[in-house]
Amino acid sequence: PDGIYRAEDVLDDDGTEGEPQKARTIVIRVCIEVRGDKMKIDFDGSDPQVSGCVNAVKAITLSAVYYVLRCLLSDDAPKSSGLMRPVRVIIPSRTVVDAVYPAATAGGNVETSQRIVDVLLKALHSALPEKIPAASSGTMNNLTLGGIDPATGMDFSYYETIGGGMGASPQANGDSGVHTHMSNTMNTPIEAFEPYLPVRVKEYRLRKRSGGQGKFRGGDGIVRSLQMLTECQVTVLSDRRRCPPYGLASGAPGKMGLNFLIVKGRRKKLPGKFSLYLSPGDIVHIETPGGGGWGRR
Numbered sequence: 001p002d003g004i005y006r007a008e009d010v011l012d013d014d015g016t017e018g019e020p021q022k023a024r025t026i027v028i029r030v031c032i033e034v035r036g037d038k039m040k041i042d043f044d045g046s047d048p049q050v051s052g053c054v055n056a057v058k059a060i061t062l063s064a065v066y067y068v069l070r071c072l073l074s075d076d077a078p079k080s081s082g083l084m085r086p087v088r089v090i091i092p093s094r095t096v097v098d099a100v101y102p103a104a105t106a107g108g109n110v111e112t113s114q115r116i117v118d119v120l121l122k123a124l125h126s127a128l129p130e131k132i133p134a135a136s137s138g139t140m141n142n143l144t145l146g147g148i149d150p151a152t153g154m155d156f157s158y159y160e161t162i163g164g165g166m167g168a169s170p171q172a173n174g175d176s177g178v179h180t181h182m183s184n185t186m187n188t189p190i191e192a193f194e195p196y197l198p199v200r201v202k203e204y205r206l207r208k209r210s211g212g213q214g215k216f217r218g219g220d221g222i223v224r225s226l227q228m229l230t231e232c233q234v235t236v237l238s239d240r241r242r243c244p245p246y247g248l249a250s251g252a253p254g255k256m257g258l259n260f261l262i263v264k265g266r267r268k269k270l271p272g273k274f275s276l277y278l279s280p281g282d283i284v285h286i287e288t289p290g291g292g293g294w295g296r297r
Contacts, residue, residue, distance in 0.1 A: 001034065006030070008030070009027075009028055010027055011028060011112060012242050013026050026050060028046045039086060039087045041088070042090040049103040053273075055107075065120065067117065067181070107237050110183075111139060111239045114138045114181055118246070132248065133167040133169040133174070134212065134291060137163070137221060138245050139164065139238050140237075142159070142238065143159070143226075145235070147232030149197075162224050163177050163221075165178075165219035165289060166178055166180050167245060168212070168215075168218045168293050168294035169216065173211075173218075173219065174211060175219045176220040203225035204224055206220045209255075210288075210290030212253050213251070214247055214293025216294045218247070221254070221255070221257065221288035233275065235275040236272075236274055238286070241272035245291055253292050254291045254292050259284075260286075
């Protein structure tokens with residue numbers, strides 16, 4: 001329907017390497033105006049680009065816009081550039097959604113793209129309340145590790161993303177333990193992980209009751225706990241550790257994600273974005289966010 005629809009959502013900012021962690025968030029704002037067969041999507045008011053790595057380039061923002069609009073069409077609609085012809089997208093330069101050099105952009109594709117989807121869907125909920133789902137986990141929970149394998153003496157490296165909870169829709173509960181929206185990766189099973197890396201999987205399961213409550217319940221996140229069997233560097237790039245995935249139509253939000261380091265049984269909470277050198281026996285424990293609930297329970 002014709003009208004003007006606004007929303008905002010936030011992204012974690014954990015600062016840059018070597019700086020103290022900053023307890024702040026980055027705001028992404030959007031205003032969607034629909035007039036007949038034309039649409040204007042304006043990201044004016046989004047925060048300026050930051051010193052951390054979560055800045056997105058313009059192409060990523062446009063990709064997220066295309067994805068959301070494609071989701072509104074039927075499955076048999078052609079996937080072509082014609083979708084964007086009636087749409088005008090305004091993306092202010094030097095912001096977190098259109099960063100320019102020398103801004104760091106490593107997290108723009110994997111994390112900020114997810115938040116752009118979330119804020120667009122939140123705005124469109126006002127226009128299409130019976131079609132738009134609550135927020136999914138909203139992060140790809142990127143994990144990388146690397147070092148020297150003591151069994152071979154060779155370097156090893158590994159990268160994975162970890163799924164979470166899907167947001168509930170106006171028709172159904174959200175799925176649990178899945179990749180959503182801008183993520184196009186899949187589960188790495190234990191059987192394919194442990195034989196090739198000096199790492200032991202201590203836990204890999206659903207994070208029970210992490211999805212938001214509602215008439216329809218958000219999907220649950222994942223618990224992934226990895227014990228190092230040799231010295232290695234571990235880096236995690238994740239989000240929704242300060243602000244949970246939102247529910248819609250009075251549905252409750254999903255639980256925020258959690259990251260921990262466990263050394264000799266002692267647990268230390270970690271920020272959403274970190275890089276550490278670990279020793280044999282150290283454990284990285286990750287709990288991914290659940291999806292938001294939809295509707296009053």
